[in-house]
Amino acid sequence: GSEWKKVNITYHFKNFSPDLTEAQIRDAVSRAFQLWADVTTLTFRETSDPKAADIVIRFATGVHGDGAFAAFDGPGGTLAHAFFPENGDLHFDDDETFSVGSEQDTDLFIVAAHEIGHSLGLEHSSDMGALMYPWYLGYQHDYALSQDDIDGIQQIYG
Numbered sequence: 001g002s003e004w005k006k007v008n009i010t011y012h013f014k015n016f017s018p019d020l021t022e023a024q025i026r027d028a029v030s031r032a033f034q035l036w037a038d039v040t041t042l043t044f045r046e047t048s049d050p051k052a053a054d055i056v057i058r059f060a061t062g063v064h065g066d067g068a069f070a071a072f073d074g075p076g077g078t079l080a081h082a083f084f085p086e087n088g089d090l091h092f093d094d095d096e097t098f099s100v101g102s103e104q105d106t107d108l109f110i111v112a113a114h115e116i117g118h119s120l121g122l123e124h125s126s127d128m129g130a131l132m133y134p135w136y137l138g139y140q141h142d143y144a145l146s147q148d149d150i151d152g153i154q155q156i157y158g
């Protein structure tokens with residue numbers, strides 16, 4: 001299956017969203033990576049060099065130059081998508097209104113954590129409690145990985 005052949009993975013922000021400050025976006029994405037780092041031997045580090053980065057993160061709308069994925073669809077519907085390893089690139093639909101830590105709008109931390117699951121090789125889960133469940137069920141305070149998510153990632157990276 002698709003998995004990274006390395007444990008030290010780097011990511012690069014190609015751009016940011018106007019919905020939040022760069023600091024809020026960096027913090028939400030860093031915390032999302034940390035969820036997965038906590039249950040594997042993987043480490044994640046931001047790099048300013050797009051060429052050195054394993055995972056390139058972008059905010060985009062509509063048609064944005066992807067071959068594999070359909071164009072983004074405006075507000076609602078698809079919120080983001082990510083390529084499996086060893087591409088791993090992660091795109092957020094910037095027609096969504098992203099927020100951090102509020103029931104309002106779409107929580108960037110939770111969406112990022114879900115997409116990073118894909119970037120690491122996880123498919124969707126049928127477990128409604130799982131982060132990898134296909135549907136975003138709204139903001140939850142103190143979000144944590146479900147056992148289903150942990151089992152899934154440890155099957156790949158042991």
Ligand SMILES: CC(C)C[C@H](C(=O)NO)C(=O)N[C@@H](CC(N)=O)C(=O)NCc1cccc(N)c1
Pocket residue numbers: 076077078079080081082110111114115118130131132133134135136137
């Ligand atoms: C066919 C895929 C490109 C759909 C896309 C997705 O699964 N991206 O990973 C997506 O954005 N699905 C929406 C479905 C929806 N509109 O509820 C979603 O919320 N996925 C992200 C997400 C975020 C956080 C938690 C969960 N469970 C799912």
Ligand SMILES: [Ca+2]
Pocket residue numbers: 072073074075076077078079093095096
């Ligand atoms: Ca959308």
Ligand SMILES: [Zn+2]
Pocket residue numbers: 064066069081091
């Ligand atoms: Zn895309």
Ligand SMILES: [Zn+2]
Pocket residue numbers: 114118124134
């Ligand atoms: Zn998904």
